[in-house]
Amino acid sequence: MKSFLRSKANYIRDKLIEVAVRNGAGHIAPSLSCVDILTALYYGAMRFDPLNPTWEERDRLVLSKGHGPYGLYAILADLGTMPQEQWQSYYTERSRLRGCIERDPSLGLEASTGSLGHGLPMCVGLAFAAKIKGKSYHTFCITGDGEFQEGSMWEALSFAVKHELDNLTVIIDRNGLQAMDRTTAILERDEKDLPARLKAFGAEVIEVPGHDPNLLSKLFEYLRDRRDGKVAVVVAKTTKGYGLKCMEDVPKFHYRLPNPEELAQGKTYGAAR
DSSP: OHHHHHHHHHHHHHHHHHHHHHHTOOOHHHHHTTHHHHHHIIIIIOOOOTTOTTOTTSOEEEESOTTOOHHHHHHHHHHTSSOHHHHHTTTSTTOOOOSSOOOBGGGTBOSOOOSTTOHHHHHHHHHHHHHHHTOOOOEEEEEESGGGGSHHHHHHHHHHHHTTOTTEEEEEEEOSEETTEEHHHHSTTHHHHHHHHHHHTTOEEEEEETTOHHHHHHHHHHHHHOOSSOOEEEEEEOOTTTTBTTTTTOGGGGTOOOOHHHHTTOBSSOOOO
């Protein structure tokens, strides 16, 4: 499993970069930072039937940072949930996939996202409904760190803690960048304050490296199965643009496409096996 998850993450990165560059699709950098998180979920911890994406007992995954969806598209195509042609022709008139995620349960896309601050409130609703109905599925929400400047995120977290939604796991893709600048340029003390603020709201905060799919898979599986009344927020330290030397931690690549000379700088991960 250890080598499988690492190799699979590298494979997904390869396909993500290949399709996005070929089709001229921006938002590569925010998509790259969460590939390991998505790999750990879909090939490891999550209960999900790729050939029956509307299975009632499936775990739910909402990618709240819906402006960085390429890793999710690549994984769903690799699993057979989404037709390969839809992904391979992404950003062309032949594909119905969008730059920000649009809900399509038949393709494994649980919610329309990209308008920041909306994904977590939706996930809290899913988790609360599961509690009321006695359902066993778990809800995972992947957010960007810049999203936590939105008041709706904190309102949703307060509700989740009050109702002891231990069937919800929030995963923050903590790459320190939002759009064209660093999160600390917007909120100066963001780097130190975010985990403390999350704890103050009553969440259990777990800080981990965000590019180790094996560690992440074990953690997500543990959090999925436990029932102790705690709302877990995983702060995954990542690098925006992870995998491309020209793009890593460079603010201008939030949307910008790399040119051939920049791509020639190479990758920072091994070839997929």
